[in-house]
Amino acid sequence: MQTVDIAFWASVLSIAMAAGTSLVYATVGEIFAEKSGVLNLGVEGMMIMGAVSGFAAAYHSGNILAGVVTGSMVGGLMALIHCFVTITLLADQVVSGLAITLLGGGLASFLGQRLGVDGTPLVGLIGPRLLQIRIPYLSDIAYIGDVLFNRDIMTYSLYIVVPLVAFYIRRTRPGLFLRAVGENPQAADVMGVDVVKCRYFYTVIGGVFAGLGGVHLSLSYTPGWTESITGGRGWIAVALVIFATWDPIRSVVGALLFGGVNAIQFRMQAIGTNVPAALLNMLPYLLTIVVLVIITYFEGLRKKVGAPDALGLPYIREERV
Template sequence: VLTYAVYLLIPLSWFFLYKTRPGLWLRSIGEDPQTADAMGIDVMKTKYFYTILGGALIALGGAHLSLSYTPGWSENITGGRGWIVVALVIFSMWNPARSIWGALLFGGINAVQFRLQASGTNIPAAFLNMLPYLGTVAVLVLMTWWEALSKKVGAPAALSKAYMREDK
């Protein structure tokens, strides 16, 4: 069910970010929190809200992973897939509409790895297990190169920068 919900969530998240007032507020806080604060947006409350919402969605994804793919808890169940998601965000250039292509690419690389293992090829299993991560590194290198050449809009300007409100 969650797989099919994604087809609805991607256009809805794009619409939210680019066509609604709270989405535009969120984007403005990501670009320039001082300007957003000057516009009357409560930057700290908004950041906390979306951080908590993001954590809840990540928890939902982790619960789905542990309940769908294994019968119980096992150590290192994610196997570093969270870093692939970070690469997916960079690949999509922070645009939800582009994220479907990155998800298909990374999911396809993962599926090829499983298919090759099941087909009995002479390629070592350890190398095949590396394919999703090698693909991730290759995509990040290509995106960095392409972004440097094209000067496309990338990460929000205030990403990972602390915001301290000045006294008025």
């Protein structure tokens, strides 16, 4: 009985890893943007654009790398629009982020119906996909071997990227400047940091990461293109940033938790339970709300909310006297 349970949880964790990968990319990206003081609610739009363009590029070129590169660049490009509108033109970050999401959704749907062969839809096409790479010996470790060492290249990359990003933000000089810009842009300006350039840079990086998250969906997790491919994952990523209190390492825990809900959902459907699929499908969204309530409540108690002080505020240099 005991062994069966462990095997069950190992398989849940395995699906959680696959489902959580896109969330980690999107969340880490949003952490970069928010650390620099830019709230980008366009994650959902950048992800879905990354998913559609990445799949289309991979399909037509037959080259998976082309898909990954295209998806990430399109994500970055979407973020660049957000930068221009909010940083240069000083528009409201909330509205601009929503606009990115709405425009991204519409554009992805439009492109998805035109980017197939000779203007036909992409839906239903089967293109190249990221394969799982089994690492010899390591993947043979009981239970966790398969969970950790039988994954695709984008998940493996995170093993390096996440600690690296955490180290970069916390321990390096550019990381310090990044935090300074998000916490107190006036002071950062005095230190000699170019606030505008810094915010542009990290917000675009955030878009690249969101694009990668989308690419992972259309090239690995649910290979192919469907209009509801992201299904609110971008918004879950925005919530995960709060859950992770702006810490990349903790975002992995959150992403696994949400991925795990997906996995339990699959498992229960496979076993054939009496719980309707619709109710199981509600779980990730309800969990997001529950987690958000708990986190906000306890952060409030500690009087220390982890958000950068200048998050969401435009920076106008002329205002400095």
